[in-house]
Every structure is written in structure tokens, then in C-alpha cells.
Amino acid sequence: xxxASVETGFRAVHSVRMPDGTLETPHVHDxxxxxxxxxxxxxxxxxxxxxxxxxSALESAAAELAGRDLNALSQFAGHxxxxxxxxxxxxxxxxxxxxxxxxxxxVCEAPGCVAAYEPCGASALFDDESAKA
Numbered sequence: 666x667x668x669a670s671v672e673t674g675f676r677a678v679h680s681v682r683m684p685d686g687t688l689e690t691p692h693v694h695d696x697x698x699x700x701x702x703x704x705x706x707x708x709x710x711x712x713x714x715x716x717x718x719x720x721s722a723l724e725s726a727a728a729e730l731a732g733r734d735l736n737a738l739s740q741f742a743g744h745x746x747x748x749x750x751x752x753x754x755x756x757x758x759x760x761x762x763x764x765x766x767x768x769x770x771x772v773c774e775a776p777g778c779v780a781a782y783e784p785c786g787a788s789a790l791f792d793d794e795s796a797k798a
Contacts, residue, residue, distance in 0.1 A: 667706075668768075669713040671720040672699040675731035681745040691734065696748075697773040698727055698755055702766040714766055726758040748772045748780035756782045 674697045680689040700723045702714040730738075735746035740754055749772075756770040769783040 666703055667713045668701060668703045669716065669719075670699050670701045671714075671716055671723050672697060673720065673724045673727050674698065675727040677730050677733050677735050679735040679746040681747055691736070694774045696727075696730070696751065698723060698752075699771045699773075700755070700759060700764075700767060701769040701771070702764070703768040704766045714764075719764070722759055722762055722764065723755070726755045729758070730754075748774045748778065749782065752780055752782035756784075 674695060676693060676695050678691050678693050680691040682688050700719065702719065704713050707713060730751070735741055735751070738746070741750060744750055751774075752770045752772040755772070756767065759767050759770070769781055771779055771781040773779045
């Protein structure tokens with residue numbers, strides 16, 4: 666399996682509902698986002714993914730969140746804008762743009778605090794792709 670990743674960052678505010686029911690004070694993070702791509706074969710250009718195109722798409726997805734209060738976004742209505750939910754939002758955005766080799770999105774909201782979204786059965790998706798190659 667070949668893999669490649671691109672990363673970018675953005676700054677945004679959020680507050681999360683804690684397990685005891687209290688809401689954190691709104692605070693800013695410098696969020697770091699990494700998108701991972703994978704495939705059993707390389708494309709016609711000997712790449713898993715074009716770094717420039719993938720980075721541009723990731724930067725565009727991150728720009729939609731930059732400078733925003735994540736709690737105020739409709740995408741998080743009824744949910745806390747946790748790093749896990751941010752990872753899923755960015756994953757879904759990239760996938761909707763046709764990034765078929767996208768496997769996982771990781772979000773770091775603070776040093777040492779990383780959450781990720783990877784769809785269930787993602788490995789099987791790529792096993793199926795190798796059968797077609």
C-alpha cells in the first residue's frame with residue numbers, strides 16, 4: 666500500500682460541552698490538519714495523490730473554518746465542535762470533492778492532542794481497489 670499526506674492549519678474558536686455538562690469558556694486553537702491518502706497502485710504519474718492539488722483542496726476546506734466560532738456553524742448544530750467532529754467535517758468535504766483515495770483526516774487542536782476520522786472499513790475499500798488493478 667502506498668500512502669501520502671498533506672497538512673495545513675487554521676485558527677478558530679470553539680467551546681466543548683464537558684462530560685459533567687458544563688460548557689468550556691470559548692477559546693482559540695491553532696488547529697493543524699493532516700489528510701492521508703492511500704492506494705495499492707500508483708497513478709499514471711507514479712503518485713498516490715498530487716501533493717499540490719491535494720494540499721490546495723485541504724487548504725480550501727480549512728479556510729472555511731478559519732477565523733470562525735465553530736460553535737456558531739450549522740455543521741455543528743446540536744453537537745460540540747470537538748477535534749473529532751472537525752476531522753469528520755473536513756473528511757466529508759474532501760470526499761465530496763472526489764478525493765477517492767482519501768483514507769483518514771487527523772486534527773491536532775493542541776500539542777499532543779490529536780483526533781482523527783477514518784470511515785469504518787476504509788482498509789477494505791482499498792483492498793477492493795487493488796483487485797481492480
